Amino acid sequence: MKIVKTDSSGYVLECDCEREFRGGRMRLTFECTRCGRVAYAAEIIGDWLLSRRGTEARLTGAPF
Numbered sequence: 001m002k003i004v005k006t007d008s009s010g011y012v013l014e015c016d017c018e019r020e021f022r023g024g025r026m027r028l029t030f031e032c033t034r035c036g037r038v039a040y041a042a043e044i045i046g047d048w049l050l051s052r053r054g055t056e057a058r059l060t061g062a063p064f
C-alpha cells in the first residue's frame with residue numbers, strides 16, 4: 001500500500017490490489033475498502049516522505 005497524493009482532507013492511497021481509496025489524517029491505520037488489507041499510517045507516510053525527498057534531490061541535483 002502506498003500514498004498516491006495528499007490534499008487538505010487527507011490522503012489518497014493505492015492498495016496492492018490496485019484499489020484507490022481515501023484515508024483521513026490522524027489515523028493510526030489505513031484499511032483498504034476493497035480487500036480489507038490494513039497498513040500502519042506511520043509506515044506508509046514515512047515511505048511517501050522518503051520517496052518525495054528522493055525525487056526532490058534528483059530534481060535539484062543535490063547529493064542525497
Ligand SMILES: [Zn+2]
Pocket residue numbers: 015016017018019032033034035036037
Ligand atoms: Zn486492497
